[in-house]
Amino acid sequence: MLDKKTILIGYSGHAFVVAETALENGLKIIGYSDKEVSGSDPYNLVYIGFEKNDDFAGWQMEVSFILGIGDNKLRQNISILIESKGKTVETIIHKTAHISKNAVIGRGSFINKNVLVNALAVVGKNVILNSGCIVEHECVLADAVHIGPGAVLAGNVTVGYRTFVGANAVIKQGIVVGKDVVIGAGTVVITNIPDGKKVVGNPGRII
Numbered sequence: 001m002l003d004k005k006t007i008l009i010g011y012s013g014h015a016f017v018v019a020e021t022a023l024e025n026g027l028k029i030i031g032y033s034d035k036e037v038s039g040s041d042p043y044n045l046v047y048i049g050f051e052k053n054d055d056f057a058g059w060q061m062e063v064s065f066i067l068g069i070g071d072n073k074l075r076q077n078i079s080i081l082i083e084s085k086g087k088t089v090e091t092i093i094h095k096t097a098h099i100s101k102n103a104v105i106g107r108g109s110f111i112n113k114n115v116l117v118n119a120l121a122v123v124g125k126n127v128i129l130n131s132g133c134i135v136e137h138e139c140v141l142a143d144a145v146h147i148g149p150g151a152v153l154a155g156n157v158t159v160g161y162r163t164f165v166g167a168n169a170v171i172k173q174g175i176v177v178g179k180d181v182v183i184g185a186g187t188v189v190i191t192n193i194p195d196g197k198k199v200v201g202n203p204g205r206i207i
Contacts (some may be wrong), residue, residue: 002135003026003170004026004027004064004090005028005030005061005062005063005171006022006027006028006030006063006064006065006066006090007029007031007032007033007048007058007061007063007064007065008022008029008031008032008045008065008066008068009029009032009033009034009051009066009067009068009069009078009082010032010033010034010035010066010067010068010069011032011034011038011040011041011045011068011145012034012038012040012063013016013070014068014069014070014098014128015069016042016043016068016093017042017112018029018066018067018068018110018118019043019066019068020043021093021094021110021112021113021192022066022070022090022092023043023096024094024095024134025029025089025092025093027066027090027092029043029045029047029066029157030045030046030048030061030063030132031045031046031047031048031058031122032041032046032047032048032068032114033049033050033051033056033058033148034047034050034120035050036050041183044101048098051078051082052081053059053181054056056061057188059085059087061074061103063087064087064088064089064090064092065080065082065087065088065089065090065178066089066092067089067108067110067126067162069089070128070146072144072145072146072162072163072164073144073162073188075126075128075144076126076143076144076162078109079144086190088107089107089108089126090108091102091107091108091109091110092109092110092111093105093109093110093111094111094113094115096113097111097112097114097115097116097129098115098116098117099111099115099117099197100117100118100119100120100121102103103118103119103120103121103122103123103135104121104122104123104159105117105119105123106123106124106125106126106143107125108125108126108127108190109123109124109127109128109129110127110128110129111125111129112128112129112130112131112132112133112149113131113132114131115129115130115131115132115133115134115135116132116133116135117129117135117136118135118136118155119137120137120138121135121136121137121139121140121141122139122140122141123135123141123145124141124142124145125141125143125144125146126143126144126163127141127143127144127145127146128145128146128147128148129147130146130147130148130149130151131149131166132149132150133147133149133150133151133152133153134146134151134153135147135153136152136154136155136156136157136173137151137155138154138155139153139155139156139157139158139159139161140157140158141159142159142161142162142163142179143161143162143197144161144162144164145160145161145162145163145165146165147159147165148163148165148167148168148169148185148195149167149168149170150167150168150178151165151166151167151168151169151170152169152170152171153165153171154170154171154172154173154174154175155173155174156173156174157171157172157173157174157175157177158175158176158177159171159177160176160177160178160179160180160195161179161180162179162180163177163179163180163181163182163183164181164182164183165178165183166182166183166184166185166186166187167175167182167185167186168185168186169183169185169186169187169188169189170187170188171183171189172188172189172190175189175191175192175193176193177192177193178188178192178193178194178195178196178197179195179196180195180196181193181194181195181196181197181198181199182197182198182202183198183199184197184198184199184201184204187199187201187202187204188201188202188203189203189204190203190204191203193206
């Protein structure tokens with residue numbers, strides 16, 4: 001990956017974390033795309049424009065793209081846009097993450113510091129596995145899922161499309177969580193969760 005040229009999508013908050021790992025991995029970030037120029041520039045990047053504008057210069061460059069967007073729906077939509085332009089979305093994995101050789105990691109995902117992904121887990125495209133989370137054996141995560149810092153998914157958990165699991169949440173073994181679900185920080189999920197619900201508490205309850 002050394003000196004591979006990329007453009008970062010988004011340039012605040014989550015994007016700063018992704019950029020740090022990408023640079024450590026040897027990627028070269030030539031600039032960033034966002035709605036407007038960022039008020040903070042910790043990595044001294046050039047503003048290239050907004051990827052949704054017709055005249056976005058990035059589509060004409062020989063580059064791949066890095067997703068720095070925390071919002072699940074927006075991140076997925078931007079990935080679809082990038083692919084429609086014939087471009088590639090990079091997978092970014094921190095060097096301290098431990099990924100089983102028998103796990104599957106989808107393209108465009110970001111795996112942060114000290115993450116554990118165990119045997120036969122399947123992680124979809126454009127997923128965020130945030131700092132120190134655990135994805136145990138045979139878990140299946142759909143595209144555009146976000147697992148928050150310190151969250152634990154016990155074995156055989158299924159997490160649906162675009163679902164968010166908050167920091168330090170725990171999901172019991174064998175549970176099925178639907179799509180577009182929001183699980184609050186510290187929640188303990190012990191029953192299956194239908195699509196589109198919000199869950200909080202210990203034990204988790206739908207609100």
